[in-house]
Amino acid sequence: MNxxxxxARKEDAREAVPLIMEAIGDIAMHITGETEKTKVTEEFEHLFTRTDNRHSYLYTYIAEMEGSVAGVLVFYSAEQATTLDANLEEYLSNKKGTAVKIDPETLPGEWYVDTVVVNPTYRGQGIGTKLLNYAEQLVKSFGGGKLSLNVETEKYAAISLYNRLSFDNVCPWTIIGEPFYHMVKTVKAD
Known part of the structure; x- marks a missing residue:
């Protein structure tokens, strides 16, 4: 398995965006301001190719296998999130003509795994773990710190994986009115 x-590159949008949308569910509608699947996808691809929001290719990493997108990691710092979400709020508010608020997903000082998802064709091969380990290596290279993520409370397999990788459930969290667990792992610098 290589x-x-x-x-990520802009041209990864067509393969990466459907995977990200699958992972984040209804949040995709909220961050695109669209409700119809085709429109959500088109707008998400547009956001992916921009440089000023949390789902930009600039904050995305691609796990490649056999020349295909096998998995996707979206990763940034809490400080970046503040600016990226403010940009997205402004963009969506202008688009909709009414104020839009993006729920915060991370605590100050954290490095945040926004999304980790594996292409169904490649599931069960450890790619999700490799992407999470990659995020950990990034945190180490940045001097260490807290690596965090949010997981829906009923995603038991994901919670089990995160526990195996030494993430601790530190507090409940709410995103678009839905319950999540905020999980954190302390990562030492190299």
């Missing part, structure tokens, strides 16, 4: 992880 898996490589690289920074």
């Amino acid at each position: 898996i490589s992880i690289r920074k």
